[in-house]
Amino acid sequence: MYLTLIAAALANSSVRTLSQQEELPLLRDHLLRLDRTSRHDRFHGFMDDSFIERYAEKCANDGTVVIAFFEDGVVRGAAELHPSDQSPDSLPEIAFSVEASVRRRGVGSILFRKLITEARAKGYKNLRITTGAQNDAMRALAAKFGAKLVFRHGESTGTIDLTKHDQTQLATTWVDSAVNATRAVVGFNRAYWRMLLRISGGAPREWGAQ
Numbered sequence: 001m002y003l004t005l006i007a008a009a010l011a012n013s014s015v016r017t018l019s020q021q022e023e024l025p026l027l028r029d030h031l032l033r034l035d036r037t038s039r040h041d042r043f044h045g046f047m048d049d050s051f052i053e054r055y056a057e058k059c060a061n062d063g064t065v066v067i068a069f070f071e072d073g074v075v076r077g078a079a080e081l082h083p084s085d086q087s088p089d090s091l092p093e094i095a096f097s098v099e100a101s102v103r104r105r106g107v108g109s110i111l112f113r114k115l116i117t118e119a120r121a122k123g124y125k126n127l128r129i130t131t132g133a134q135n136d137a138m139r140a141l142a143a144k145f146g147a148k149l150v151f152r153h154g155e156s157t158g159t160i161d162l163t164k165h166d167q168t169q170l171a172t173t174w175v176d177s178a179v180n181a182t183r184a185v186v187g188f189n190r191a192y193w194r195m196l197l198r199i200s201g202g203a204p205r206e207w208g209a210q
Protein backbone atom coordinates (compact mmCIF):
# COMPACT_ATOMS: atom_id res chain seq x y z
CA MET A 1 0.00 0.00 0.00
CA TYR A 2 2.74 2.44 1.05
CA LEU A 3 4.77 1.65 -2.09
CA THR A 4 1.68 2.07 -4.27
CA LEU A 5 1.10 5.51 -2.80
CA ILE A 6 4.71 6.50 -3.40
CA ALA A 7 4.58 5.20 -6.98
CA ALA A 8 1.42 7.23 -7.64
CA ALA A 9 2.96 10.31 -6.08
CA LEU A 10 6.07 9.98 -8.24
CA ALA A 11 4.19 9.75 -11.57
CA ASN A 12 5.37 12.36 -14.10
CA SER A 13 8.70 12.46 -12.38
CA SER A 14 12.26 11.56 -13.25
CA VAL A 15 15.71 11.68 -11.71
CA ARG A 16 18.91 12.46 -13.55
CA THR A 17 22.27 14.16 -13.28
CA LEU A 18 22.28 17.72 -14.58
CA SER A 19 24.71 18.74 -17.29
CA GLN A 20 27.14 21.52 -16.39
CA GLN A 21 25.15 24.01 -18.49
CA GLU A 22 21.95 23.10 -16.67
CA GLU A 23 23.39 23.34 -13.19
CA LEU A 24 23.41 27.11 -12.78
CA PRO A 25 19.84 27.86 -13.88
CA LEU A 26 18.12 24.69 -12.67
CA LEU A 27 19.87 24.29 -9.32
CA ARG A 28 19.59 28.04 -8.64
CA ASP A 29 15.87 28.21 -9.41
CA HIS A 30 15.16 25.11 -7.30
CA LEU A 31 17.11 26.50 -4.34
CA LEU A 32 15.44 29.89 -4.69
CA ARG A 33 12.05 28.18 -4.42
CA LEU A 34 12.93 26.80 -0.99
CA ASP A 35 10.95 28.49 1.75
CA ARG A 36 12.63 30.39 4.57
CA THR A 37 12.89 27.47 6.99
CA SER A 38 14.18 25.13 4.30
CA ARG A 39 16.81 27.65 3.23
CA HIS A 40 17.89 27.97 6.83
CA ASP A 41 18.13 24.18 7.16
CA ARG A 42 19.88 23.74 3.85
CA PHE A 43 22.43 26.54 4.21
CA HIS A 44 22.86 26.64 7.96
CA GLY A 45 21.49 30.16 8.25
CA PHE A 46 22.48 31.69 4.92
CA MET A 47 19.15 32.86 3.54
CA ASP A 48 19.33 35.58 0.91
CA ASP A 49 18.81 35.22 -2.83
CA SER A 50 22.20 36.62 -3.79
CA PHE A 51 23.95 34.01 -1.66
CA ILE A 52 21.97 31.25 -3.38
CA GLU A 53 22.79 32.66 -6.82
CA ARG A 54 26.50 32.72 -6.03
CA TYR A 55 26.29 29.26 -4.52
CA ALA A 56 24.66 27.78 -7.66
CA GLU A 57 27.25 29.51 -9.82
CA LYS A 58 30.04 28.03 -7.75
CA CYS A 59 28.54 24.52 -8.03
CA ALA A 60 28.32 24.89 -11.80
CA ASN A 61 31.99 25.77 -12.00
CA ASP A 62 33.76 23.63 -9.43
CA GLY A 63 32.83 20.13 -10.59
CA THR A 64 29.94 19.60 -8.20
CA VAL A 65 27.68 16.80 -9.43
CA VAL A 66 23.98 17.65 -9.11
CA ILE A 67 21.38 14.92 -9.31
CA ALA A 68 17.93 16.38 -9.81
CA PHE A 69 14.42 15.17 -9.20
CA PHE A 70 12.05 16.54 -11.84
CA GLU A 71 8.30 16.70 -11.48
CA ASP A 72 6.38 17.88 -14.54
CA GLY A 73 9.64 19.18 -15.95
CA VAL A 74 10.55 21.29 -12.90
CA VAL A 75 13.41 20.47 -10.54
CA ARG A 76 11.83 19.88 -7.13
CA GLY A 77 14.73 18.15 -5.44
CA ALA A 78 18.52 18.04 -5.69
CA ALA A 79 21.40 16.02 -4.32
CA GLU A 80 24.83 17.64 -4.49
CA LEU A 81 28.13 15.79 -4.54
CA HIS A 82 30.88 18.33 -3.99
CA PRO A 83 34.50 17.71 -4.98
CA SER A 84 36.58 16.36 -2.14
CA ASP A 85 39.07 19.20 -1.82
CA GLN A 86 36.47 21.36 -0.03
CA SER A 87 36.47 19.20 3.09
CA PRO A 88 39.06 19.37 5.86
CA ASP A 89 40.04 15.75 5.47
CA SER A 90 39.38 15.69 1.74
CA LEU A 91 36.05 13.93 1.93
CA PRO A 92 33.46 14.87 -0.66
CA GLU A 93 30.62 16.79 0.97
CA ILE A 94 27.04 15.92 0.08
CA ALA A 95 23.84 17.94 0.53
CA PHE A 96 20.15 17.55 -0.21
CA SER A 97 17.15 19.75 -0.82
CA VAL A 98 13.58 18.75 -1.57
CA GLU A 99 10.86 21.34 -2.01
CA ALA A 100 8.09 21.17 0.57
CA SER A 101 5.43 20.22 -2.02
CA VAL A 102 7.07 16.83 -2.68
CA ARG A 103 8.51 15.95 0.73
CA ARG A 104 7.99 12.71 2.59
CA ARG A 105 7.33 10.80 -0.62
CA GLY A 106 10.72 9.17 -0.77
CA VAL A 107 12.29 11.78 -3.07
CA GLY A 108 15.20 12.46 -0.72
CA SER A 109 15.81 8.73 -0.45
CA ILE A 110 15.82 8.24 -4.21
CA LEU A 111 18.27 11.10 -4.63
CA PHE A 112 20.48 9.73 -1.86
CA ARG A 113 20.62 6.31 -3.48
CA LYS A 114 21.51 7.80 -6.88
CA LEU A 115 24.16 9.97 -5.31
CA ILE A 116 25.80 6.98 -3.66
CA THR A 117 25.89 5.16 -6.98
CA GLU A 118 27.46 8.21 -8.60
CA ALA A 119 30.00 8.61 -5.79
CA ARG A 120 31.03 4.98 -6.09
CA ALA A 121 31.45 5.34 -9.83
CA LYS A 122 33.88 8.17 -9.08
CA GLY A 123 35.83 5.92 -6.77
CA TYR A 124 34.98 7.70 -3.52
CA LYS A 125 35.21 5.59 -0.37
CA ASN A 126 33.59 7.98 2.10
CA LEU A 127 31.19 10.89 1.96
CA ARG A 128 30.64 13.64 4.48
CA ILE A 129 27.31 15.14 5.44
CA THR A 130 26.71 18.19 7.62
CA THR A 131 23.37 19.41 8.84
CA GLY A 132 21.81 21.43 11.66
CA ALA A 133 21.53 19.63 14.98
CA GLN A 134 17.75 20.18 14.96
CA ASN A 135 17.23 18.97 11.41
CA ASP A 136 15.23 15.81 12.12
CA ALA A 137 14.34 15.22 8.47
CA MET A 138 17.93 15.24 7.25
CA ARG A 139 19.13 13.21 10.19
CA ALA A 140 16.45 10.58 9.48
CA LEU A 141 17.37 10.53 5.80
CA ALA A 142 21.10 10.26 6.51
CA ALA A 143 20.52 7.49 9.05
CA LYS A 144 18.72 5.43 6.41
CA PHE A 145 21.93 5.39 4.43
CA GLY A 146 24.21 4.52 7.28
CA ALA A 147 25.43 7.93 8.39
CA LYS A 148 26.22 8.15 12.06
CA LEU A 149 26.08 11.80 12.95
CA VAL A 150 27.95 13.49 15.75
CA PHE A 151 26.62 16.71 17.30
CA ARG A 152 28.95 19.57 17.82
CA HIS A 153 28.73 23.36 17.76
CA GLY A 154 25.03 23.26 16.87
CA GLU A 155 25.44 21.00 13.88
CA SER A 156 25.56 17.33 13.08
CA THR A 157 28.32 15.97 10.95
CA GLY A 158 29.13 12.44 9.90
CA THR A 159 30.44 10.18 7.22
CA ILE A 160 29.02 7.43 5.09
CA ASP A 161 31.42 4.59 4.43
CA LEU A 162 30.69 3.38 0.92
CA THR A 163 32.95 0.36 1.30
CA LYS A 164 30.59 -1.11 3.88
CA HIS A 165 27.58 -1.36 1.57
CA ASP A 166 27.08 -3.59 -1.39
CA GLN A 167 25.07 -2.46 -4.37
CA THR A 168 22.12 -4.70 -3.53
CA GLN A 169 21.75 -3.18 -0.10
CA LEU A 170 21.89 0.31 -1.52
CA ALA A 171 19.29 -0.52 -4.15
CA THR A 172 16.77 -1.56 -1.54
CA THR A 173 17.67 0.72 1.32
CA TRP A 174 15.05 3.37 0.63
CA VAL A 175 12.34 0.73 0.55
CA ASP A 176 13.17 -1.42 3.50
CA SER A 177 14.78 1.22 5.73
CA ALA A 178 17.81 -0.98 6.41
CA VAL A 179 20.29 0.99 8.45
CA ASN A 180 23.93 0.16 8.04
CA ALA A 181 26.67 1.00 10.48
CA THR A 182 29.36 3.52 9.65
CA ARG A 183 32.13 5.16 11.51
CA ALA A 184 31.49 8.32 13.46
CA VAL A 185 33.25 11.54 12.69
CA VAL A 186 34.75 13.64 15.40
CA GLY A 187 35.39 17.25 14.63
CA PHE A 188 33.71 20.37 13.43
CA ASN A 189 33.47 20.62 9.68
CA ARG A 190 35.45 23.81 9.33
CA ALA A 191 36.20 23.66 5.62
CA TYR A 192 32.53 23.35 4.75
CA TRP A 193 31.78 26.47 6.76
CA ARG A 194 34.71 28.27 5.14
CA MET A 195 33.27 27.45 1.73
CA LEU A 196 29.85 28.88 2.66
CA LEU A 197 31.44 31.91 4.24
CA ARG A 198 33.52 32.59 1.15
CA ILE A 199 30.38 32.66 -0.98
CA SER A 200 28.44 34.80 1.46
CA GLY A 201 31.28 37.22 2.06
CA GLY A 202 30.76 36.95 5.81
CA ALA A 203 29.07 35.06 8.61
CA PRO A 204 25.28 34.78 8.96
CA ARG A 205 23.54 37.43 11.09
CA GLU A 206 22.63 35.06 13.87
CA TRP A 207 26.35 34.57 14.49
CA GLY A 208 26.52 38.24 15.37
CA ALA A 209 28.94 38.95 12.50
CA GLN A 210 29.35 42.44 11.03
Ligand SMILES: CC(C)(COP(=O)(O)OP(=O)(O)OC[C@H]1O[C@@H](n2cnc3c(N)ncnc32)[C@H](O)[C@@H]1OP(=O)(O)O)[C@@H](O)C(=O)NCCC(=O)NCCS
Nearest residue numbers: 041096097098103104105106107108109136137138140141
Ligand atom coordinates in the same frame (compact mmCIF):
# COMPACT_ATOMS: atom_id res chain seq x y z
C1 LIG B 1 15.85 16.56 4.42
C2 LIG B 1 15.01 16.43 3.16
C3 LIG B 1 15.96 16.47 1.96
C4 LIG B 1 14.24 15.10 3.17
O1 LIG B 1 13.59 14.93 1.92
P1 LIG B 1 12.32 13.96 1.74
O2 LIG B 1 12.07 13.84 0.29
O3 LIG B 1 11.19 14.45 2.56
O4 LIG B 1 12.88 12.60 2.34
P2 LIG B 1 12.19 11.15 2.28
O5 LIG B 1 10.73 11.30 1.94
O6 LIG B 1 13.00 10.28 1.39
O7 LIG B 1 12.31 10.69 3.79
C5 LIG B 1 13.50 10.09 4.25
C6 LIG B 1 13.30 9.57 5.66
O8 LIG B 1 13.31 10.68 6.54
C7 LIG B 1 12.12 10.66 7.32
N1 LIG B 1 11.70 12.04 7.49
C8 LIG B 1 11.43 12.92 6.52
N2 LIG B 1 11.07 14.10 7.04
C9 LIG B 1 11.12 13.92 8.40
C10 LIG B 1 10.87 14.78 9.49
N3 LIG B 1 10.48 16.06 9.30
N4 LIG B 1 11.04 14.29 10.75
C11 LIG B 1 11.43 13.03 10.95
N5 LIG B 1 11.69 12.15 9.93
C12 LIG B 1 11.53 12.61 8.68
C13 LIG B 1 11.11 9.90 6.50
O9 LIG B 1 10.13 9.33 7.33
C14 LIG B 1 11.96 8.88 5.81
O10 LIG B 1 12.17 7.74 6.63
P3 LIG B 1 11.40 6.36 6.33
O11 LIG B 1 11.68 6.01 4.88
O12 LIG B 1 12.00 5.43 7.29
O13 LIG B 1 9.96 6.64 6.55
C15 LIG B 1 13.97 17.59 3.07
O14 LIG B 1 13.21 17.61 4.27
C16 LIG B 1 14.58 18.96 2.85
O15 LIG B 1 14.91 19.32 1.72
N6 LIG B 1 14.73 19.78 3.91
C17 LIG B 1 15.22 21.16 3.76
C18 LIG B 1 16.67 21.23 3.32
C19 LIG B 1 17.57 20.49 4.28
O16 LIG B 1 17.36 20.48 5.48
N7 LIG B 1 18.63 19.89 3.72
C20 LIG B 1 19.58 19.18 4.53
C21 LIG B 1 20.88 19.92 4.64
S1 LIG B 1 22.14 19.00 3.84
